[in-house]
Structures are given as structure tokens and as C-alpha cells.
Amino acid sequence: MCCIKASRELQENEEIPALMAFGDSILDTGNNNDLISVLKCNFPPYGMDFIGGKPTGRFCDGKVLTDLIAEGLGIKETVPAYLDPNLQSKDLPTGDLYGLGVRKIGVLSTLPLGCLPIIRTLHGGPMRFCGDNANRAAQLFNSKLLAEVNSLNSSLPQAKIVYVDVYNPLLDLIKNPVKSGFRVPERSCCGTGLFEAVILCNQLTPFTCDNVSEFVFWDSAHPSERAYRTMTPPILQDLKKSFS
Template sequence: MELWSFMIVCLSVCFTAEAIITLPGNETIPALILFGDSIIDTGSNNNIMTAIKSNFPPYGRDFQGGIPTGRFSNGKVPSDFLVVPLSEQLEQFKEYIGKLKENFGEAKTNFILSKSLVLVVSSSNDIANTYFASGARKLQYDVPTYTDMLVQTASSFVKELYGLGLRRIGVFGAPPLGCLPFVRTLFGGIERMCSEEINMASKLFNSKLSTQLHNLNQSLPQAKVVYINIYDPLLDIMQNPTKYGFEVADRACCGTGTVEVSFLCNPLDLLLTCTDDSNYVFWDSYHPTQKTYQILVAQIINTYINDFS
């Protein structure tokens, strides 16, 4: 599972996303810890032996300095927006980092972990790519059995995080994967419609995941395990793009907008790549644009922040 392979990397580098986060009641969280796939990767993928990378143009063209950082986006990704708007006490946290370096020990580590906010993004690649696009898992599982396995994997991962001392854990459900540009191209026929079969798989997974996380929240003492619904907000953007200031929702900005992602979205595609990505919901055929991420993160914060207090 991609979730597990990333966990090993994240455990060694996750504190690069540290920030002070303020919850209702002025309670501060000392660190934002992220586990997941390319949706939230801020560049750690550059240091991993993997064929799927994005540290080359036109990726990053709207990031500071126009430099490709390894983010699968034209600019920022959700982790950037989660850290920045919630980090009003950033200067205080910089001082706190200095004190941590001087006094770091087991007790302080336990405090950081117990008060941190952990966000887990998983299963999107497992459903869209591993199961449907490659078909590798279809020979072993039907959709109900496969989603059961993914939910069990996510549940076990949450329990491991809890066992490490983490208490505030948010887990993202799957987005409407059947409406991703590359999925429309592969499975949507000549009119590139959304794949209802794949969307149904996403919804089935989300229903099971939500129930399982609710059960964990009840059974793990002092835990705040929260299911984060990303399916409905993103689907609304896709179905009503003009409401959010977009013009194109079924194709991406990069290249033809139908299949390009990672190495297929490259400098050779510049002539085909859109000039104004703020009109597009998707940057490449799998990942949203910075503008889309910003809208989604604002909605997530407004909807779920109280659940972690």
C-alpha cells in the first residue's frame, strides 16, 4: 500500500511541516504532521526512489520563484494552505523550535505528539490507479472486498499512530475519482463522462471508512479521530465550476489536459499548456490546481476544526 511506504519516510521528515495551529479556545497545536500520497507531497518525493516525480517544469510555475519543488501542482498543495492560514503565531513557534532543540527529550516529544494534528490522505491512488487503471487488483478482489481491505489498512494505520502517542487524527476520504480528467479519458467514452462505477467505489470506501473511524473515536481513550469528507466539496466544484470562478472542470491545464501527469506533463507540453491555470479545476490529469486546493482547504478548516478541539 502506498500509505505504508510513505509512513516510513514521513516518520523521519514529517516535522518539516511543523507550525503552531490555533484551535477554538486559543489552544495551540505544536505540529501539523502529514501522511499520504502526491496530493499533499511538498517535495519529499524528490528524495525517494520512485518513477513518479514532478520536480521539473511546468510543475511549480506559480510557486514562489516559479521553481518546481516536487509538488504535484502548478503552485501550492493542501499542506501549504493548512500550515499558512493556521499559523498566525509562526514567530512564536520559531522561538519554540529553538527551545525544543535545546531541551529535546522523551517528555517533550510525548507532549508534541499528544497535542499535534495529524492528517492522513490515503486510498485515492489505490482505488483509481492500482485497482481500476492498472487492473492489478481486479484479479484478486471485487470492489466491496477491496474497499474492506483499504479501510482495514487505514484503521490499522490510525491505531499505529495512536500507539505512538498521537491523539488528534484526521483521515481524508476518497474524492470523486471517477471525474478525474485521466479517468474520464480512460473510462468515460467518447464524451469523456465521469465514471459512475469508480465514483461508486469511492463512495463505498468513504461510507465504510466513516463508520470505522467513528468506532475508533469511541474506543480509543482521549482520541479525536475525524473523518474528512472531500468527495462532496470537490464534486460540487466539478459540477458547478463557474460558482467558484472556474471555466474548465473536465480537462486539466497541462498539455492536452486529458492524460498528462508526472513525466507526461513536461516542458515539451508548454505550447499546449494553458496560460491561465486559475480557470482550471485541475492542473494535471490527476491533481487539482493551487486555486482548487485553496478553496477546498478553506472549506475543510471551517467544517472540521472544532472537531479537534
């Protein structure tokens, strides 16, 4: 994820003028719709809580983290997919890279992968505990990512690159769900909540939950919009503080 630097230094309470996100399905706002892939989500019940209740290619019941960060930074309510054939030229000024003038960049850590419902199902044993090996791998990746961010800050003049921790905020929701008003942290809303994702999470899937707001996960690999919204405030605080 990156944010464009304006022609002058960002002042306190000044809106960040633009945002472009690079990442996987956690950040995707619909680019996957136009790629050759079996991993699609442009069908119900995906998007049931999005604007108009329609699926958009977001791997969620509603908005994803990219939308909520853009919304919280005052850029726009939702982030359009770059590959969307309906994208208009007026939508493009809300994105660019370091060589083109970008100086403020937020780099998000990976999630506690071992606690995704599908990993619990596959590697968590009969009690479906979080997968320790996957979480250790995620922690190792994050430590190396932080080191690389620090290195880039030293080597790129005038750059302000910020490491943003999303591992621990999501892990806290999983370990202490009631504190934030969640009821179900170990399985997802869609279907049985054990392994359904992408094509397996569809409108014909039985047992899909009635109240997704109680679930930390929407499908077995992606958090719900409410989980993202709960995680977003500290992320925005870090970005605004670092970019001011």
C-alpha cells in the first residue's frame, strides 16, 4: 500500500491526497475479476453487506481493509479496481510509485495465518487450535519485512516508509473476541465455517450464518468487514502519525 506525497509536506489534519494498494486477496477490491483464475468471489453471498448488497470481487461480506483505510484517510469511500473495465480516467489520480514522486508508503504485515479457519481445520488437530508452524512462519516473515522497511528508509532519500502491524490486532480479536463484541473467532460465517472459501462459499452453501457481525472471519481465509473495521483505527493512527 502506498500514499502519494503532495507538493508540500503533509500538515497535521491534512488529507492524504491519494492511495494505491498492492497485495493479495486481503486488499483486492476486484482486480481478480479480470484475471484468469478459478479463485473468484464475484458471486453471492460475497458482497452481501457491500453498497447495494452486490458482489464486487472483494473477498469479504462488505468492504476490505483497502476501502476502510482510504475512507479513514479521507480519500474516497471505496477504492476502484485498477483492472475494472469500467474504470474512468478521473479515478486514476488516487494512486502512483517512488520513481514518480511517492514518498509516503505504508507496508502491512502478514496476518496470523495459523489462526485462519481453514488452517485450523487442516493443521489444528481435533480441537482445531491455531497452527503454530504457520504463525511462526508469519512472524519470521514480518520480522524480515520490518528489517527491509528500515533498510529502505535508510537508502531512499526523503522516503517515509512505515511498517504497519496487522498481525497482532487480528490475533487480539481472535484471542479476545468478546472484548470487541465478537462471538465466533475460530470458524467463519460462510457454510460450516471450517473450509469454505471462494467457489466453496456460494449462495447454495448451507448453514451460512445469519449474523456475520458476530464472526471474526467471513470465509475460512478472510476476515469480515466488521473485523477489518475493528482493526482499522490503530492502523490509521500509525499512518497519520508517521505521515504528518
